[in-house]
Amino acid sequence: MPLSAPVYHLKRQAKLLSRNEKIPLHAALDRIALKEGFSRWSLLLAKRPATAPAGEFFGRLTPGDLVLIGARPGHGKTLMSLELAVEAMKSGNRSVFFTLEYTEKDILDRFRALGVDVAHFNGLFGFDTSDAISAGYIAQTMAAAPPGTLVIIDYLQLLDQKRDNPELMVQIRALKAFAREKGLIIVFISQIDRSYDSSEKPFPGIDDIRLPNPLDLTLFDRTCFLNRGEVQFRDVR
Incomplete structure (x- = not known):
């Protein structure tokens, strides 16, 4: 499944989410991953295409x-x-x-x-x-x-x-x-x-x-x- 944006863009979204909602970065990353169809950020990284x-x-x-x-x-x-x-x-x-x-x-x-x-x-x-x-x-x-x-x-x-x-x-x-x-x-x-x-x-x-x-x-x-x-x-x- 293709991602909605490059990984570095998704990571930036997570940082903004972490700052705006005052939640840990790892929690924000997991929330972004969930929107992309993955239960955790680590799974998104593991299953993303090798090359954007x-x-x-x-x-x-x-x-x-x-x-x-x-x-x-x-x-x-x-x-x-x-x-x-x-x-x-x-x-x-x-x-x-x-x-x-x-x-x-x-x-x-x-x-x-x-x-x-x-x-x-x-x-x-x-x-x-x-x-x-x-x-x-x-x-x-x-x-x-x-x-x-x-x-x-x-x-x-x-x-x-x-x-x-x-x-x-x-x-x-x-x-x-x-x-x-x-x-x-x-x-x-x-x-x-x-x-x-x-x-x-x-x-x-x-x-x-x-x-x-x-x-x-x-x-x-x-x-x-x-x-x-x-x-x-x-x-x-």
């Missing part, structure tokens, strides 16, 4: 990969991307988040919700909200990034918003070549088309990506789709 979804997915990624994370709003695609960033930083690699949707405070709050303080990673996390975000801007900004750096673009469709930017297909091809040349992992958060119906299939797929303009989706190497707390990983080829 983000850790499992990160283990599949290799430098040069283009990755697509897709879900309908509110189903965890941004959190999954940030969990991948944490996995990269745990490995000693840098992570950079490009977005026009969030403020830096928003993202730091998301990290805190995961029980993560990015200050502990000694400057390995970067954040960019420039209005100039495009394939060319990202390549210029990341030109000196060391191999293994994880780049998150929030979101795929924003590259297609400005008329003075190259066509989306041209930009993704350029970023694919750039990722392979520099040994970077580039992760695109993506919107899902409104036509996707979860009652007909449990996960959106590559054919459900919202595309205002043509894009060869086989340019991506791996995908991660989320729906109602469940995760599906796939290799595109």
